Amino acid sequence: MSALQPQDPDWEAKLRESFARQRIMTTLGTELTRVEPGLVEIACDFQEGLAQQHGFFHAGVTSTLMDSAGGYAAFSLFPAGSAVLTVEFKINLLAPAAGSRLVARGRVFRPGRTLTVCDIEGYVLGEAGEKICAKMQQTCMRVDAGAGLAAG
Amino acid sequence: MSALQPQDPDWEAKLRESFARQRIMTTLGTELTRVEPGLVEIACDFQEGLAQQHGFFHAGVTSTLMDSAGGYAAFSLFPAGSAVLTVEFKINLLAPAAGSRLVARGRVFRPGRTLTVCDIEGYVLGEAGEKICAKMQQTCMRVDAGAGLAAG
Amino acid sequence: MSALQPQDPDWEAKLRESFARQRIMTTLGTELTRVEPGLVEIACDFQEGLAQQHGFFHAGVTSTLMDSAGGYAAFSLFPAGSAVLTVEFKINLLAPAAGSRLVARGRVFRPGRTLTVCDIEGYVLGEAGEKICAKMQQTCMRVDAGAGLAAG
């Protein structure tokens, strides 16, 4: 795999600033817990308002965090003046997301000039420690920031 | 395609009751707007708390509504004593979800004894009327309700 | 959906010429059975050399025909000087592909300047007539023909 070198020296500040503007992330109570070139982790604690009908994290919450973790991992490697779009993703839900905290860890698998492919894993923290609950393969697109498009 | 006949006479009440227990649906402000055998529609109005960084519906919100619309479309055809699990889904984000309302329309494409495949479309309502913004292909699994597993 | 208008008056000749150069299509014994703007159908008869271990069409054969049907459906709408690349696809295998003939029918679902999303269905012809055996959602990319890249 290619080395994952940021191309914009200001990449981390831009990424954190973009994340802060995603209002859904506040609604879900998420935080950025790890930010490295090509790797972004987003997590949130369980609360009733995130549950499906049996009291676990809803799959939509899992996919929201994972999609954003992948999108920002891709964004971290883009040149200045870029925005990121999710073209598509595919997610397998491997186990019920039953736990006190949900963690989405996104990595760039294959960076590209236009398209970047990411690999994202979802974990729940429960009594038995960290348990994988989902796996996502995602395609992101670099667009010019002026195009008015948006991550995730 | 097979005829889409409900197998449980009580299917609609069960479906609405399960939806009502999905707390995330309240958090996002969603409602069931159409319920037929093999077809379920879920919608929500735009609010700031559902936005990504440019003020459109976040892709995670779109995928949450679409995943649930597909899951419940599958569930509508299950025999009594069943629960539904999303095995996996794949979503293409076709256009920015910029509009005042988001609608997810899920249809059963291929019902099965264990696995059911659904086709789900996402629309935003804007000034120019209804515009498609996403397309999802999803695999759901029937499990015994006693197994403690959960839709979406 | 947008109207599916070809942009290159020479689209059909180009498409048939490109198909003729795909040597794998000869290896598998396929033929172009329907060519319209935004819709391409490819079919092949069963032969032992296309089988998996139980004597049905191998899923790889099904996905090869479906990928090409989608790629050429996209290609049919591209402007002159373009080539088509498959970015990714997702396929559900709905039923064993047991029959005397396999048909892949690809349609453009959402044309775009750079990315085009296609919907492809696979059918087998058996004693009971045409039966659906697979469903694919695919993302194709338009590139300049000079870039040296290739359909599906």
Added chain:
Amino acid sequence: MSALQPQDPDWEAKLRESFARQRIMTTLGTELTRVEPGLVEIACDFQEGLAQQHGFFHAGVTSTLMDSAGGYAAFSLFPAGSAVLTVEFKINLLAPAAGSRLVARGRVFRPGRTLTVCDIEGYVLGEAGEKICAKMQQTCMRVDAGAGLAAG
């Protein structure tokens, strides 16, 4: 991840015997190059008859090898009396498959009683050594061998 322990002492002989019955594998000139519990590698040399219109391996050949590599990786962990079905897969084509040999490496990511999720990578061997050309995420299903269903 769970330990990848075979449950059937006869797993390897069964796997090789099933592979030998996949006639498409002979048509494409493939061979099993690595067989371990939860990991299967399938490769083939380039020949004109496997090409797309620019003379590289056709994406359908890549997906055929990768689908089988994943299916057999899953099968290697199944109990006696089982067969394997591909439920669905999603593949990203990362680079043109230009090279003298194609290698598909399938690994079980998450084994399960009914459903198993695999991670498969595709490589081409060219002048610059091994280069990744595709990434697949696949869902396989265990069925009773008597059910008459078939791998990949």
